[in-house]
Amino acid sequence: MEKKMKDIKYSLSDLSCASCADRIERKVNKLDDVEVASVNFVTKEITITPKKSYDSETLFSKIKKIVKDEESSTEVCEISTNLLFAIEGLDCANCAAKIEDKLIKTDGIIDASVDFMSKKLKLVLSNVSEKNKIIDITQKIISKLEPGVTISEINQGGDSDVEEVDESTLKKDLIIFGVGILLFISALFVKEDTLPHYVLLILSYFIIGGEVVLKAFKNIFRGKVFDENFLMTIATVGAFIIGEHPEAVAVMIFFQIGEFFQDIAVNRSRRSIKKLLDIRPDTAMIQNGKNSVEMRIEEVGIGEIMIIRPGERIPLDGEVITGKSTIDTKVLTGESVPTSVFPGEQVLSGCININGVLTVMVTKLSSESTVSKVLELVENASSKKAPTEKFITKFARVYTPIVVIIAALLAFIPPLLIEGATFDEWIYRALIFLVISCPCALVVSIPLGFFGGIGAASRNGILVKGGNFLEALNDIEIAVFDKTGTLTEGTFTVTEINTMNGLSNEELLEKAAYVESYSNHPIAVSVVSKYNKEINQNLLSKVEEISGHGVKAMYQGAEILIGNARLMDKEGIDFQESKSLGSILYIAIDGQYAGNIVVSDQIKKDSKTAIQMLKSFGIKKIVMLTGDKKLVADSVGKELMIDEVYSELLPEDKLIKVEELLKQKSKKGKLFFVGDGINDTPVLARSDIGIAMGGLGADAAIDVADVVIMNDEPSKIGTAVFVAKRTRKIVWQNIYFALGIKFMFLALGALGIATMWEAVIADVGVSLLAVLNAMRVLNYKYDKSL
Template structure:
């Protein structure tokens, strides 16, 4: 019930046609200032506005306000409720199925509208450019020349001029359209007609390329997440019918042919096939599945026909959860992103006021200074004052990092966690199922000379008959015979020690060394590595059994690489005895091992380590999600491993590793480091070029064209640089 309430307070809107990052930041700010809104985050990378409301009943009012804010800032942008959009997409899919001829008619009317505007705009730019070329080549009289430059300017930048004038009345003085308009009108006023027209042309072409680059980037990230199944083939009587995955119910039977995506989570009833799991896990090797095995939505069936019984509704399926996590990842912004948004708010006014000072002060102070000369320098400041390069490329970089991680089977719930991975100083691991396989097996049976191996195992198996602990399961499995529970009496579990039970009239104690000491039984202490279960019958010690858990294949390799990447402290928490814990610690070269911990102790030890952190450093906890939720939520970064299908872990963790390989942690760190490197490159490059042009402009050594390059040219280069993150192949 609570979850539904929470869902009702969270609303998502798609802002169709949003291409201006500066405007996105303005929209976010204005929506956040609404009294009814708890928090609003606009993810520019996928044009999604996430709103958390204070009260559910204010939704309609807030929706109207959002539309009003967007219309004021970006009139051509269409606000669409995400739920309605998904509903209309589903209806379109149905239409598509009934009538194939409508197959390509999927786009929103707005998209057609935009295409129309683009063509009209293009024609005007071409016409304006031709007039500009004519007037530059041929000699016309002065007034004809001015008229032709003016006409050329209106054709090329008329829409920017209109937007600028409209924004002026709304008090939007630092809008990029307004700044470009002022800069070019200023150039006109000092007789620099060709420069004014050419700068506007260069700006328009740059903007078009920039929009294209942003859309291409969004598409690339979108394609990366193109794991959504389109249809499900459901059994109705003796035949199969294709329907939308959302319509399939639990217990329904579906058929999946070779080459198709498995649409919903379920269990294979019939058939055998190889499945490609790379969409979800990033694993390149296919997996073999047969009757009785669980399969997840998003897997691709490769060669056999599979009949599957559905176990989860589509909204609860693996693929749905992954899409949801990745789509919402942009709502948690990285500190760098937040800093850039804040920085942009102050950077533009500072540069604009500097421009004003540059135009006005020197002509007043220096008698020989010409106003037109200094005005020209000031106009360069206006063109460079737009922080677009940063406002677009930084969020895009983080979003690409999250997208690349998901392609590698790592779900990162926000740019903040991706960035935080760079500051991890201490990594705390749970042992069982994280660094070890979590599969216990009997590795040694040591009876004394009074009993046979078989008899010793029989006593332990009977003693452990009612326990559901993994160790008890491994002993019963090793015994391998039917247990007659009629021979068992007075079964009692002794917390932290073991079991007391009567088997065939004999009093049996099976447990650890504490149990033997507690009963004052003389026993020979084992030196074996593993969990040791001692057995005494009627007060006499008869021997022990050793149960071991195997290290995962890549645990040693992963920890060596993590140390190379700069992780200072690696720590393991385990409920196992000291000998086992320390043996694993030595094999993995861990810095610290805390053993013999009860679940409550884990939180205590974790908090102790948390208090030893260096300044601005982070601590991450890595667990397999089972019983780890308390520690996962306390960590700066909670990492759940092998959580494919584990709902509790996906809910509690900040980062979800879809397979149970510790090496995925190295991949996540590597992508985080590369993302930060690219984002820092973009910041240094953009600010460096802008600072250089501002400086040169102030000394009269830069022209307007260089200023336009410092605006749109730099933005383009930064966007393409951010896209390198998508193509990055982690070590």
Template sequence: MNKSIDTSDSCCTPQPQNASQGCCCSGSLHDADHKTTDDSSSYIKDHWQPLVSFLMLVIGLILDAFIQPSWFSEPVRIGWYGLAYLPVGLPVLKQGYNQLKKGDLFTEFFLMGIATIGAFLIGEYPEGVAVMLFYSVGEAFQLRAVQKARGNIKALLDIRPKTALLKRDDAFEIVHPKDVQIGDIIQVRPGERIPLDGILLTESTSFDTSAITGESKPRQFQKDEKVLSGFINQDQLIEIEVISTYENNSITQILKMVQEAASRKSKTEQFIRSFARVYTPIVVLLATLLVLTPWFFVDNYLFEEWFYRGLVFLVISCPCALVISIPLGYFGGIGAASRNGILVKGSNYLDALKSVKTVVFDKTGTLTKGVFAVQEFQSFGHDKDQLYSYLHAAEKNSTHPIAKAITDFTKHNNGSSLKVSEQSEIPGHGIQANVDDSKILIGNKKLMDLKNIDLNGYSNGSNETLIHLAVDGKHAGLLTISDKVKEDSANAIQKIRNLGVERTFMLSGDLKSEADRIGNLLNIDQVFGELLPEDKAEKFEEIKIQYQGTTAFVGDGINDAPVLALSDIGIAMGAMGSDAAIETADVVIQTDQPSKIATAIKIAKKTRNIVWQNIGLAMGVKGIVLFMGAIGIATLWEAVFADVGVALLAVLNAVRIQRMDFD
């Protein structure tokens, strides 16, 4: 399953490549990208063989049809057309021989070799040359289309800057990004791309993030926010503290994900490859029977006539259009998704997206912004400033969004003189710590109940999250914290319903009242709140078992990784999501926009349509021309169109998905 789709020009040049799949278009998905930048002169230089064969074929046809010189006798004709055949025929025959040594007999090279040599044996010299010539020309054009499609995708992603302005001894010097270490300071001028991921040290600036996230509008970033490689600085000279190496920055990871996506095949691709391996030898057997069987039933049996029909049958039978255009269709869909800020890690996941029936959402950071703010603080019998110090000291080392909201609220009284010890986080509950000589608890009602803290009736929230503070076993304070719903969350739910998603669920660790509020606001079918990480996984499995069809989970946090792994399709919010969630997910939404889920489903459905269009086109045309060849209507010219022509049309159909608008 983890084999790369091969697309090198093995039958257009004499250098053999890996063609084990029995199709002329073979080679690594990562190869030959440099050829997309060839100019016309180098292209002619690389493909001089078809040009020589074409000129010799034209001269031979003129001599045969118009001039008919006496010296152009039968032996001379054979020699002339034989020489015309060699430039385009030898590379293909050589490939067929190499594959034969590997035990792979029924390849396209074998079929074309038998058909054209057979044409020479029955005296159809011009047709033998023409079939191999147009086959090679068609393959060259097909290869060009494939390379251009892949080159466009790679060019879209591989936008890594080649230089960085590194700070050394109070001065900045130009270095390669590979030479920059984590913790170094780099400078980025207006109009330049950020070469490495980092933390913004300048107060604020605006970035064009479209190459990474697909967002068309510039985004404003503030000091201490994370910025990604590939963003374009728009406002002013800025400084960034580097937090990733060149090999591990965002662009490199995106490029790696897209390239590795080709190794994960859809069921359709796997079926077509298996089908081609069975289909080709069957057609060879049928062609043989077509030649030999009429001898028993036809009165005026002419071997040359039926042998010609068998040759036509062989040329038509080549499955190249299917073996190449279908994987390219999926790769085009992956490229279109990347263009829209969506990373799909394999065509199998793209295939599964089209049939999603149930979508389960995490809440915080997925449907909501994950940016909490303290709306109100109440103290019970304690000095507020002292409580602020306790809160800040206990929460300052936590990365939880609520902890960030609390420390932002208490930063004016940061408790820097307080000594914190025995600090621990209780998942799904809160934090406990010793601050100076006091035992501090900060968390939800479950934590207070666990520690037998009397809340004096302050236990229920309506539209907000309530965070309790206990000091030395007594309820000392109450924080009211709220999160904001993302602007496009409601629209996202409606869009995916319009695309065929039948059920939506939301799983949250927040209070049930807060989870229900968000669920009602977004019109989600069913909401489950107050879930621990292990509860989320258990609840998700229950949903997956209860409802038939493909189930997707959308999340962003480190505690979402187990559920992402359990789902048929795991979708992670990439820009703000945790590394664990992004690594585990099958699809990564770079913009953190829930509406991009609908875009991904649209791309998946369109890709599937194009793939089936190609299957129908290839099988339909081949079926018609096979029948015509069997009854003697089709010639080798029609056979060439049924093979190379259809393959080229299928490839062009596959690559058009990259130019479509899915917003």
């Protein structure tokens, strides 16, 4: 089978006209180079499947002209202008923030995001043609701010390996560090105020902290003053000057030990999160005639046949051709119970084939597969920073210079104003200020907390598209649900069979199933499914569909009428109208009423649990919107204890109702809407947070929603809110803890109670504990007492 050409995506910024979007789509589809084109007005993107012989530059020019003709204010740019880089050698979270700030202000770069946790840089360029130029400028900026740090471009959704510490380098560093400590210990046993004593101390200082001092001086010449290297250098050199020689070396030793353990903790946390995302196989076994060949998943085309053995992960989305097996979907949906698959059913990449050999026809390319989308969403989520993260970054920029200024004032003002105060004493206290002022505990642990929260949600089958959305889930005041497919199964089931005139349930169901077998309406399908026997349509004759009423047919010599109450009235049938909840199918045989069949949509098993969870989190109002009949909607709302129910709504009515509800919340409060992600896209887009239910494999859901629930369980919405609350709780624990300890030692240092080495132990200890505390968010366990 011929492979499908890889799709090209262009963004259409400022596209505000739906009819223009439609015209753009129609015109682009008429281009000779285009196989098919689709404009998504919600995401403001156009997806092109080009023909084999297309020229990319010519095609891009043609599309730009079409867009300009239809809506002149709309800019077209390739999605490939979003570039992703791996960063090597970056070990300073504060420096990462400075790099990001500088790149955002650079011409040609629309947006920049440095993710210190995963060591990735994401750039959005204004013009793809300047890509190479911008990459060179970016590397120069990074080299100037942080020498030795390099970037290398990686594919979107590509390999997310975490930079590992080389073991030989680690051993070498530990040996050098050990020699420095031995020299320091030796100096303590040598008589003070002697040349050997000073030589041993100075040697140990430069062996242990030489790299820190060198970085500090290089940074000063680049105008980068307030970082941890500068602070430690000034503090320790100042200690030497005022005669606190052993303490100066001890401070550098503790600082380096703290940095070492902090690096270990951060790298371990990165590996923990990476392990959650290690769900994409690199290769697939492809059937090639009677043989099979191993291929990289990027080279596999649509229509090719994969062979998946027991224990293997499914490499690409596809349809089962032969074989039966059980699939573990936990990695995508968080669902612990495996599901059975048979020929004709869809299987999704990333899931594990448990016990049977499957042959699967590929239905999506690697770049479009479910697992690629999941990985891309989770990995890129950290670029959408939460307000708390942004606050801490700004706070760190202001906090450190203020503390340095206070330290300078503390060193020189008191000796001039206080009788008997010496410069040595107050300079020492000022140096303690410098030691404790480093904001690393906050700058590292806060993003790590949100990254961990997003990872924890992903492990539970919930995709949160950014830390901003995760934090916003804490402020939900109004929860709005669609009914069908969200709180209810969305599939019709026969719930009652009521007969008249001595007819058995089985006989009535048989007659109804035969007549309904000619229809593909969901209600008709549910009746045929309930009958669950082979139907010989040759036994039917004179089948007539009566629009808006029902169906008439001859079966086994009898005239069968099946439909709504209007059909019975139209045909003059004397019948008794049912009060049952659901869709009622009235049946008449040869002009006599024979009974009715009630078909209804079932409430999902955990819908009630979901509503109870949300209420336990203090959400003020829970609302259900549906196009269903009032009687049915009110019944569902009453059973689930929903606060407000609005029924018989058209899609545009739902949008109007959400607009009204948005006005009822407080200024800081949020509203989320939960829908199926396809029919409810306008409402999902308008809500503060759009949550797509059952979005597994649904492109529309993943594109539009801010949060995607990867299966059909409403209780996962409660889980998402819980993870958000747990994440915020841990993040603010770190903020209070770090600032509390720092301010306490600043006060103790100013009062002359704390020594310098106590301050450095407190500083590195706070950083280490904050990082370890941030990792607790990964250990998800729902606790109603939270």
